[in-house]
Amino acid sequence: MGGAMFTGIVQAKGRIVERIEVRHAGDADASFVIAPISDARGLDDPSAVAGFGSGSLAIGDSVCIGGVCLTATQVKADSFHVDVSAPTLRLTTIADWQVGRCVNLELALTPSSLLGGHLVSGHVDGIGEVQNKHEDARSLRLDIAIPGDLGRYAAIKGSICIDGVSLTINSVEDIDSGGSDGRRSVVGVNLIPHTCRSTTLGALRVGDALNVEVDTIARYTERLLSYREVENSSGSDADADSDS
Structure with a gap:
């Protein structure tokens, strides 16, 4: 919807x-x-x-x-x-x-809702997988593999939605393993004790599949930049024609 x-x-x-x-x-x-x-x-x-x-x-x-x-x-x-x-x-x-x-x-958000996380549409971009899980001081660290075509939307200190939870990305590693796995990216996120208790993420195990939605702003930014590149390219072609 x-x-x-x-x-x-x-x-x-x-x-x-x-x-x-x-x-x-x-x-x-x-x-x-x-x-x-x-x-x-x-x-x-x-x-x-x-x-x-x-x-x-x-x-x-x-x-x-x-x-x-x-x-x-x-x-x-x-x-x-x-x-x-x-x-x-x-x-x-x-x-x-x-x-x-x-x-x-x-x-769903209402006009009076607090925007405590980031804008999420609930439209899943791909399925990720828990690659690693370990304690990191008082938090729980998860390393999550996401499809390679989504990796370009992941940035350190940016946002990602995992199984409906807004999380901050603390690391990104792009991997090109070749073979059947192909390209993928691994994003690292940290869950504070409250997040572990109040969501389903604390109970995740290595190998579990997850719904992943990338940051909407990152997706729109990419689209706008692609249009700018096309416009710049068209402008350069026009200049070349006028010089000839």
């Missing part, structure tokens, strides 16, 4: 309580029932969890679930339903989501 924006600041964690497979015309999509289980601040704030129930969430509202923007299709007091199309299943980690999995939840 287009139009909704998020910040990558997780408001609650939810648990998948039902997965419903739907097959139509030879292709398959799925519906999920998700129950909010805890607020993200670790304060046992019932109002945060209630924000994803029938008192606040409405049919048609956008929710960022594990980094993917989805639409609430049914809302009950203690759970809500979302439908996931076949293309979304193919392009994200949702195809592997099963009952019992915990996911990060965030409601």
